[in-house]
Amino acid sequence: MKKITMLMTTVVLSTGIAYAQGGPSQKPETQPGAVRSITLPAVRIELKEGEGRVKAETFCNICHSTDYITTQPKFPLAQWTATVNKMIKVYGAPISEEDAKIITNYLVTNYGAGN
Amino acid sequence: MEHKRFTRRDFLKTAGALTAMTVLGEMPLDLLAATDERRLVRYPEKTDLILLTSRPPQLETPLKYFKELITPNDALFVRWHIANIPTSIDVNQWRLKVGGNTEQELQLSLSDLRVRFEKVTFTAVIQCAGNGRSFFEPRVAGGQWKNGAMGNVTWSGARLKDILNQAGIKAGSVDVSFNGLDTGTLPTVPDFIKSLPVDKALEDDMLIAYEMNGQPLTMLNGFPARLIVPGWYATYWVKSLTDITVLNKSFEEFWMKSAYRIPDTACGCVPPGAKPQKTIPIHRMTTRSLIITPEERSGLKANKPVDIMGIAFSGGYGIKDVVVSTDGGRNWVQARLGKDLGKYSWTQWSYPWRPKKPGTYTLMAKATDSIGGSQPFEGLWNPSGYLWNKVEPLTVVVR
Numbered sequence: 297m298k299k300i301t302m303l304m305t306t307v308v309l310s311t312g313i314a315y316a317q318g319g320p321s322q323k324p325e326t327q328p329g330a331v332r333s334i335t336l337p338a339v340r341i342e343l344k345e346g347e348g349r350v351k352a353e354t355f356c357n358i359c360h361s362t363d364y365i366t367t368q369p370k371f372p373l374a375q376w377t378a379t380v381n382k383m384i385k386v387y388g389a390p391i392s393e394e395d396a397k398i399i400t401n402y403l404v405t406n407y408g409a410g411n
Numbered sequence: 412m413e414h415k416r417f418t419r420r421d422f423l424k425t426a427g428a429l430t431a432m433t434v435l436g437e438m439p440l441d442l443l444a445a446t447d448e449r450r451l452v453r454y455p456e457k458t459d460l461i462l463l464t465s466r467p468p469q470l471e472t473p474l475k476y477f478k479e480l481i482t483p484n485d486a487l488f489v490r491w492h493i494a495n496i497p498t499s500i501d502v503n504q505w506r507l508k509v510g511g512n513t514e515q516e517l518q519l520s521l522s523d524l525r526v527r528f529e530k531v532t533f534t535a536v537i538q539c540a541g542n543g544r545s546f547f548e549p550r551v552a553g554g555q556w557k558n559g560a561m562g563n564v565t566w567s568g569a570r571l572k573d574i575l576n577q578a579g580i581k582a583g584s585v586d587v588s589f590n591g592l593d594t595g596t597l598p599t600v601p602d603f604i605k606s607l608p609v610d611k612a613l614e615d616d617m618l619i620a621y622e623m624n625g626q627p628l629t630m631l632n633g634f635p636a637r638l639i640v641p642g643w644y645a646t647y648w649v650k651s652l653t654d655i656t657v658l659n660k661s662f663e664e665f666w667m668k669s670a671y672r673i674p675d676t677a678c679g680c681v682p683p684g685a686k687p688q689k690t691i692p693i694h695r696m697t698t699r700s701l702i703i704t705p706e707e708r709s710g711l712k713a714n715k716p717v718d719i720m721g722i723a724f725s726g727g728y729g730i731k732d733v734v735v736s737t738d739g740g741r742n743w744v745q746a747r748l749g750k751d752l753g754k755y756s757w758t759q760w761s762y763p764w765r766p767k768k769p770g771t772y773t774l775m776a777k778a779t780d781s782i783g784g785s786q787p788f789e790g791l792w793n794p795s796g797y798l799w800n801k802v803e804p805l806t807v808v809v810r
Binding site for chain 1: 452453454455456462463464465466467468493494498499500501502503545550551552554555595596597598599600601627630631634635665669
């Protein structure tokens with residue numbers, strides 16, 4: 297859990313500085329109202345109750361909201377396994393083998409088909 | 412007896428179940444109209460759009476906006492790939508860096524883009540590669556778009572060619588890569604960087620756009636400037652650009668090498684469920700059409716005229732004709748084409764129809780572009796859910 301808390305902190309910090317990489321300005325311009333900002337809405341997504349829900353929520357939310365789960369078709373075990381593996385192998389999700397099994401099982405039980 | 416609150420969601424669920432169980436002809440019309448029960452959300456600078464995902468946001472345009480030739484800025488779909496998206500930009504600090512295998516490096520401000528380069532304006536369809544993915548059978552993973560991951564927008568900006576020529580492309584250049592402000596939440600998440608072959612990047616119609624429909628880009632559509640690759644899917648149209656890099660070798664990173672690839676076959680398809688032997692980066696859009704009105708399952712009256720109206724576009728070849736069928740594809744008639752805004756724009760079309768007898772009718776539209784490209788009657792399948800352009804039957808009830 298400690299590892300995840302740290303990662304989430306990184307997420308928040310890097311969100312804040314994501315835009316501040318404009319580089320040195322050759323000829324500084326000063327325009328009034330030159331900063332344009334938006335505030336993204338907090339969209340609440342509820343995952344179904346079930347064994348492994350907290351793990352799924354914690355790990356998946358590192359990189360994306362859980363509507364990335366709820367809007368998917370009801371996939372069989374093979375597809376959910378492939379998806380969780382892709383998150384670990386391609387995107388580097390810090391999920392242990394044991395947790396990957398728990399999360400995959402949660403996904404196929406609550407958002408799966410054909411078991 | 413306990414009274415439960417009957418929410419809109421409950422209503423829609425009930426409507427869906429009733430529609431499935433009941434003969435269409437006996438349904439009240441207001442229930443029939445409820446065909447899309449997906450959740451609406453309002454993001455900054457946007458109207459109510461259909462929520463696919465919230466972070467990173469994927470927001471779909473409701474079909475009603477496609478009744479217009481030009482899609483309003485606040486209704487245009489939104490699609491980001493990695494979660495740290497720009498939410499605040501200081502235009503005084505923002506620069507577009509152009510370099511790599513060039514004679515000199517440029518650091519262009521937004522006013523440099525406006526003042527130092529000729530302003531070019533044209534209308535072009537922007538469409539997500541995965542538009543229509545939810546119609547694939549067997550279903551595939553990814554954003555479950557219906558038809559709303561597209562729009563027709565008038566873009567203004569500087570020619571990419573003019574910018575690259577000012578930097579001076581050196582001999583031996585192969586690809587040009589494009590990076591924007593978005594980043595992943597973990598260092599292991601591949602940064603969203605796309606590339607074009609240098610010859611493509613030097614075509615006349617590639618833009619670095621700073622206006623959409625005469626206004627600055629909305630933040631969620633790539634403020635302050637984005638790449639426009641008209642005729643090609645929007646995956647290339649990198650938002651909130653910061654870096655254009657000319658490369659003397661092929662660009663080999665994740666979003667070109669592993670993602671956004673289609674089977675290397677003539678149709679870009681494989682048999683449903685099959686794995687392609689070889690893949691290539693997705694590029695030009697397939698030709699397609701869509702019926703916008705009447706809406707699916709809307710109730711019509713016998714002998715009352717109704718305009719069947721829709722849109723059609725191609726991968727940059729213009730639209731030569733659109734044919735319409737009101738009997739499930741047995742007979743076809745020519746639709747009248749609307750105003751021509753150029754080969755990258757969509758074309759509105761219409762056909763005045765007067766259904767003679769009550770009954771259930773299957774409407775279809777099929778577009779052909781100026782080089783003969785058209786639409787299949789069966790959905791062409793690929794593992795990532797790209798290139799959707801099937802002739803889609805639409806059922807209406809006439810009483």
